[in-house]
Amino acid sequence: MLLTITYREKPATDLGFLLHKHPARPQTFELSFGKVYVFYPKAEPEECTAALLLDINPIDLARGKVGTGVGGLFDYINDRPYAASSFLSTALARVYGSAMSGSCREKPELAGKALPLEVHLTNLPCRSETDKLKEIFEPLGYEVSYVEHGLDETFPNWGMSDYVDLTLKGTVRLADLLNHLYVLIPVFDRQKHYWMGDDEVDKLLHHGGDWLKTHPEIRWITRRYFNRKKSYVGSALRQLLTEEEAETGISEETEDSTATADTGDLETPPATEPETETALEPNPERKKRRSPLNDQRLDAVVQAVRDCGAATVADLGCGEGQLLRRLLTERQITKLVGMDVSTVALARAETKLKLDRKAELIRNKLTLFQGALTYRDQRLEGFDAACVVEVVEHMDPDRLPAFARTVFLHAAPKTVILTTPNRSYNKNYEALTDGKLRHPDHRFEWTKEEFTAWAEAVCKDYGYTVRLSWIGEIDEDGQQPTQMGVFTKCG
C-alpha cells in the first residue's frame, strides 16, 4: 500500500523532477479501484523521499466491483488494501508513467543516469519465499534487506505472516527501478487483480524486455508473472529467449486449476485444495503430464474388469471420468454407469468425455448420475462389476460400514474392484513427513495389513472372496503405492 523512493544526492529534491511530482505539492489520483496519493515525507537537499500511497476501497473490492473476487465473506476481510500487489503495479504505471518511460524534461541527464536510490515497499506478500527476494533482486544490482512480521504477536505459536517490508538499495536508473517493481511485485504476490488478456505478454515485454532477458531467474519470473498460464509463459519466453532455450522451459508447468468454493462458513478456509494426489509422485522432477502411477492404476482396474468378463459396469465415484473414458471403448461392456457425489465433477466428466459428440452406440452405453455411497441406491443393483477407485479414503472411517452395506450388501455386483493408497509406501514421498496423507481430503490411508483386514472382514460379512494386489513402483521394503482388491461374490 505504501511505496517510498529515497534519493540522497544533492540536490535530492531533483527526485521531484524525475517523478514529475512537485515535492511541495501533495497530489491525489483517482483509479478504478481506489485512490493514489503522492507526497513527500522528506524533501531536503540532502535527502528526499517520495511516497506513493495506494488507497483501495475494501467494500468495492468485496462487492466484486474490482478485481477478480466473486464476492463472499472472505473478500470483506481482505489483505488487498494493505498489501503490495498488482494493484500497486497498475498504480505505478499510471502515476509514475513518465518516469517509468525514462522521460524528464527538466533533468534529462539525471533520468538517463544510474542514481543511488533506496526503495521501501510495505507488506510484500512473499509466502516464506524470502530466499527468492535476494535471488531475484540482487542480479539487478540491489542490496536487499527486509523485515518479517509474525501473524499476531499475541499468538506467537501461529507463526510468521507472509508479509515482509522490503528495502532495496542500489544505483540504478529510476525508470529501470520502476519497471523492476512493476514486474516483480506481482511475481511475488501472485494474486492478479484483473483477468489476464492477450496484451499481458506485451506488457511484460515492454516493462521487462532488456533486463529480464539476462536475468538468471527469467523462467521463474515469467511463470509466476503469468500465474503459470502456460500459453502466456510460452509466448513470452519465445520472444525473450531463442526458440531452443525457450522450449526447455515451458512443458514443465501445467495449468493451475484453482477451484474456489465459497461456503460462507466461518470455520472453513476459502479455497478447496485442488486434486493433487494424482500429481504426487516420488520423483520430484515431474517430466510427464500425467502420472504414470495413475495410468498404471487405471490399467490394472481395466484389466480386472476384462478378466471378470463384466458386461455391465458401474464406476462409483467416477470423478471427472478418467476411468469411464477407458471403459467406454471396452467392447465387452454394454452398459456403463458413472456415479459421483459431486455434480461439478459429473458436469466436467460429461464435457471431458465429449459425450454429445460420441457415436450413439458408445453414447448410449453410458449414464452419469449423482449419488452417494452411504445411501442404498436401487439404481446400482444388478451390475456385473463395480469399480471404486481411490474413493474409500475420502470417507470418514465411521461411515465405512454404511459404504460396505451400500456396495456389498445392496448393490451387490458380482465383482467389486477397489483401489486405495498404501500408507506403508508414503515414506517414499518427500512431502509426506509426520504421517501426512497424500491428499488434504484423505481421512485415512491404510497400510497393507489394515487394507487386508478390512477386505477380509467385508468378505466375511457379505459373502465375497477377495484377491489383493499392489500396483506401482516397488520400494526397498517391497511396498507399492496403490493397493487393489478384486472382490468376487460367492455362489
Added chain:
Amino acid sequence: MRIEIPEFCLVTLVGATSCGKSSFAAKHFKPTEVLSSDFFRGLISDDENNQECSSAAFDALYYIAKKRLDAMKLTVIDATHLQEIARKQVLNLAKEQNCHSVAIVFNIPEAVLKQRNAARPERQLPEHVIRRHANDLRRCIRGLKKEGFRFVYVLNGVDEVDAAEIVRTKMWNDKREEHGPFDIIGDVHGCFDELTELLTKLGYISDDAGIWKHPEGRKAVFLGDLCDRGPRNVDTLKLVMDMVDAGNAFCVPGNHDVKLVKLLLGKNVQRTHGLEKTEEELLAQPEEFREKVKTFLDGLVSHYMLDGGKLAVAHAGIKEHYQGRGSMRIRDFCLYGETTGETDEYGLPVRLDWTAEYRGRTLVAYGHIPHIEPEILNNTYGIDTGCVFGGKLTALRYPERVLVSVPAKAVYYEPAKPLAPEAVEVTDDLILRDVHGRMHVQTKLMPVIDIREAQTAAALEVMSRFAADPHWLIYLPPTMSPCETAEEPEYLEYPTEAFAYYRKNGIAKVVCEKKHMGSRCVIVLCRSAETAARRFSVTDGTRGILYTRTGRHFFVESTMEGIVLDRLDRVLTETGFWNDFQTDWVCLDTELMPWSEKAQTLLQRQYAPVGIAGRNGLHQVVAALEAACGRSALHFEVDATTSGQNVDLNAVLEDFRNREDCLGRYTDAYRAYCWNVNSPDDLRIAPFHLLAVEGQVFTDRAHVWHMETIRKYMTGVDPVFMATDYLVVDVNDPDSVRAGTEWWLQLTGSGGEGMVVKPETYTAMRNEELLQPAVKCRGREYLRIIYSPEYTKPEHLERLKKRSLSRKRQLALREFALGVEGLERFIQKDSLYRIHQCAFGVLAFESEPVDPRL
C-alpha cells in the same frame, strides 16, 4: 343388467366398431376415466381414424393408463379388443398393477352394426370388416374368463346396453371406515391360554355366550396363523370366529390357515409343521364345525386397510404399492412374504426384507416371522414373538402404538431356529430416494417445506462427504437472521430494531441472551454405549457425539470428543440430571469456545494476515503522512474534484489515523475469541437449549426455563460447562428497553459478540405464522471481523446499511421448523429416514447462496 365392478379396476370394453362402446363409456364413466384409442390416434396424428399410427397411439394410451393405475384410479380402455393379443396387453397391465380386470362385452347384432356404420359418413368401414368384427366377437366371448378377466359382463343387444347400470363396489380389503381403536394380535398358533390372558390384559371380557369383547368397543385384529403346533387349536378357532362373527374382531389369513383350508377341502397336503395336531383336534369335532371353519378361513381377505388407510394389516406384511389392491401376487405376498428361493443354515427360506425399503405413511402390522422382540422399522411392526416356541404373545395397540405381551406358558414346539436374543443389527439403511431430487417435508410448525432439487444435490455432497453417522444427526441448528439494520447512525445493528421486531408482532416479553463467539456445537450424550446402540442404533461403541452445524464431527480427534462427553456425563450425574429427567440420553444445543479451536485455519489464513498487514501498513502510512504534514510545506489551493490534483494532506492523515485505529480494534475483536487449547480444560461450552431427552422435546418450554435448567444441572461443577447471561426485557416498557440496550452496549463494549433476542416462548406465532425464533444483534466492534476492519467509516457504513434480510429470514424459519420436527420425530421413535430428511433439509437450505455476513 346390474354390472358390479370394484372401485379400483381396469375396465376393458370389448366390441366391434359402431357397437356403442364410446357412448356407453361416456354415460357411465367420468371423461377422464376413459382412454379411447380413437382419441389417442387423434393426439398422435390429428386423425382419429388413422390406423397407421395405432402402434404409437396405444403406446401413449398405455403409458397414461399405467400412470392412472399407479395412482389407484379406475381406468376404462375404449378400443375394440377383438384380438386376443390386444386383450392380453390389457390383462398384463392389470396384473402388473395388481388390479382387477373387468371385461364389458357389447354383443350387438351384425345388422345393427351395419346400419350404424352406414349412418356414419365420415367414417365408413367396408362391410366385410363389420362382418369380421362381429365374427371375432362371437368367437371370443366364451373364453374371456379363461383368458384371465376377473369379471366378465356380456350385454346382448342394444336394449341390454341401454338398460345396463354400473355399480361400483368397495374392495374387499377396504375397511377404511373402521377407525378402531384396535388391538392387533400376532401369530397365536393354538396358544389359547396365552390368548385369553392377553385379551384379559388388554381389557377384553368374555360375555355370557363366551364371546370376547372390549367394553370400550375396541376391536381385535388377528394377524393369522391361528392354529398348528400349539395345544388348543379348536378353542382358538372358536374364539376368533365368534369374535369376528360378533363384529368384535377382524382376521386376516396366515399361511397355516390357508393350508388348513386345503386340508378341509380334501386336497392333498403334507401334514407337517403342526397341521397334524390341528387335524387331530378337528377330527374330534362335529362335521358341521369343520364346515364352519372351512367357510370362515376360506372367506378371509389377505389384507385389510383400516382407519382411513392409515393402518394396514397382513400376515406377512404388505408393501406400499400393494396396499388396497387385489391380485394373486398380493395375496401370496401377504401370506408368505418374499423369499429368495434359497434356504439358510436352519433350512428356513431366506426372506427378502421388505421393511427396510418400506417408506409408506401407512402403519403396517404383520406377524409370520418369529422374533424374540417385536421388530419395529420404518413404520412397520412385526409382532410375531414366537409364543408357541416359548416366546410370548404380543399385541400392538393402535393408535397408541403400545406393545402388550404375555409370556408363553411352555415351549409347545421346538423352533427350527433358536429364538435367541439377537445383537443389535442396524438395518435402517437410508435410501438415496429419501433425499434425492425435490423433497417435501411436512412439519408441525410450517405446513409443507419444499426443498428444490439443486439444494438437495448440494446437501447430498456435504452430507455424504463430511457429516457424521446420520443416526446421530437428530437435529441441525437453524441459521439466524440479524435484526433489521439500525437507524442509529454509527451502528449497523442496534437493539432497538430487535425489540421492535417482536413488539410489532405482538410479543411482549423477550429474552436477551449473551451471544458467545465460538462455534455452534450440538451434543448428543448417552449414559452408555449400550444406550447409544439401542436408542440411536450406533453400534461402534461410542456413547455420543459433538457435531458442528453442518453435522460434522466437531473434533477430528475422537479422544477429545470422548473426554468432553465423559466430563459432561460426570456433571449430569453429579447434579442428578439423569434421575430428575428420567432419561439415559440428552441432546444439547451449545456454543463451544474458543472460536480459534475450530477456526484456526481461517484465523491463520485470513484474519491474522489482514490484521498484521493492516496494522503494519497503516502504521507506516501514518508515519509517512505525519512527516509530510510536519514539513513546512508550501500551500496550494486544494481542489479535490479532479484527478491529479492537490490534496489536503492533513485530512488524509486524519483519515488514516482513524483507519489505523480501526485495525487495532479489529485485531482486538478477533483476539478476544482466541486462546490456545492445550487440554480439554481450556475449552468452554455454553449450552443454551436443552433440546431433548427420552420422551420429551423441550421446544414447549420458555427460554428462561432452558437458561435456568442449564444453569442448575450443567454448570458449577466443571468449569468447562458454563451458563449464559441473559436478561428479560418487556418491549412495551421504555425503561426495560433502555435497560436491555444498556446491557447490550456493555456486553459489546467489553469484547462480546452481541446478543440473541428471542421471544419468551421457544416458538412464537402471529396469525398462525411462525415468527423468527431469534434475531441476533451484533456488536459494533465484533462486526469488524464480518464486514471488514474499516466498515465503520461513514461512507462504508452507509453502503452496508442497504441489505436485505428477507431471504435469510425465510431460511431461518424453515430451518427452525425442520430442526424441531427432526427432534419430535426422533422422540416419537419415527424411522431414521424421516428424521434424516429434516437434518438433510436444513443442510439443503444452508447451500442457498445467501449473504454470508447476515
